[in-house]
Amino acid sequence: MRGPVVCAVVLAGLTVAPGAAVAAPAPTPPTGRLLVTLRPPAHGTAQAAAARAVAARAGARPAGLSVPQLRLVGVRARHGASLRALARRLRADPAVASVRAERRFTLRYVPDDPALTDPEPRAEPGTVVEWWAARESLPSAWDVTRGDGARVAVIDTGVDATHPDLAARIVATADFDADSADGPATVDEVGHGTHVASLACATSGNGIGLAGAGGNCDLLIAKSDLTEGSVAEALVWAADNGAQSIVMSFGTDGRVPASDAVVQALRYAAAHGSVLVAAAADDPVTEQGDPANVLQPTGTGPDITQNLGLSVTAATAADARASFAGRGGQISMAAYGTYGGSGPNGLLGAFPAQTTALERGGPTSDQPPCHCRTTFDGDPRYAYLPGTSMAAPQVAAVAALMRAVNPALPPADVVRLLKQTAHRPSAVGWTGDLGWGILDAGAAMAAARAIDRTAPTSSLQRPVVRGRSIRLRWRGEDDTLPGVASTGIDHFEVWRSAGGRPARRIATTRARSMQLRGMRGQRYGFFTIAVDRAGNREAPPVRADASVRIARR
Incomplete structure (x- = not known):
């Protein structure tokens, strides 16, 4: 389904089995104990005696751990001595097979948002409402950070700031909509902006609704009438207010080149540290329109280093491009935008309390009422919406998490890592259907943490x-x-x-x-x-x- 037309610019992509790779979990702190595996002792020598001899030679003290079946013992350094030096001495002992610093596991973070656990009745058995979270390895990213310090700007139709999944996430708003009748940025008459914002940063772990891809990331809400001047103003405002990523779930048909005002504003935001993310077209076309075609110009998709940001198309639960989604040389990557098949028509997200423009439908036959509102967990302020508009905020949120965890990482590195770590169902590189693949948040986060961009x-x-x-x-x-x-x-x-x-x-x-x-x-x-x-x-x-x-x- 297509979004409403505002000033001849359309909101992008309101149309809606297992397999995502899992990234390494967050490192855990050492316990101060060394785990030592001994080689098989000489015939007739008890392991306990062998362990005592090894500890004595290295100058170690017992640490209360002995597993004879594994020839495993635990030792600590003597008071005031170096654990690292002790490890070197132990490794030099011919009776020792291996030495490693012990670490303590941490419990996995499991938000209690019902969308992560409640079954989705219209999908295959065992599918939860927010099925895309596990498929995009979002829990692995949440193990690293709950979203603290991450800031996502949403340029859209405003947001229902009273929604319980969003109220605590909004840190600043600005109204660039020339029509005063549409209300301030904290009011969303259309419904699109509220839904997009929730897929990025809906409060996680609050026992309500869903968890946004960025966990408890901060939201900058820029309400726009989607005129070029309004979008340019919003981009500059978002960048000046510290947006680590900016999501733009709107676009043109691409028949007219992007205005210099918008291009310069995009460059301004990128130069000020914002990762730019735009939704691809909501039709299976190769021209994505701007701003997507500015971020990923025609033919540059296969070159992982060529871009100003990311043009995001929509994938289905079958890891295929959604039938309504853009394709071709302007596509950077994908995220889930609908279940597909006989499943739910779209992704669950927050929705305003009042009747929205999406529900009323537009004046033309290609904008019928969406019939998208649903009551979830007893609350009618939710809706199922499909589209590239729903895919883009997930990518933007993960980009902000990467910047928050590794602030020295420039936007170009974040964009490259998101492409490199994306899940590729076909096990090949770039394709015209999914770009570099489907978002893998855990792998992207692990890659971001493995890069040193901090000067000594x-x-x-x-x-x-x-x-x-x-x-x-x-x-x-x-x-x-x-x-x-x-x-x-x-x-x-x-x-x-x-x-x-x-x-x-x-x-x-x-x-x-x-x-x-x-x-x-x-x-x-x-x-x-x-x-x-x-x-x-x-x-x-x-x-x-x-x-x-x-x-x-």
């Missing part, structure tokens, strides 16, 4: 001067956020300025100290720049870390 830091200690001899020492760290990969420092650059002249690099080294000689009566400034193994380079300081003056005599 270094600090120079106060130099020691004896005569003309200068002794430099420095420290370095390659810290990242918890759970994000750190590749470690590869080398340091040592820089020196003399007599107030610009600094010059005098050494590149893996050492953390150096000795050099200066000229009598000369003043020197020194600083270091750390470079990690991922190629991230520390920014030069505003002024030298340390300065010294060599006495004239």
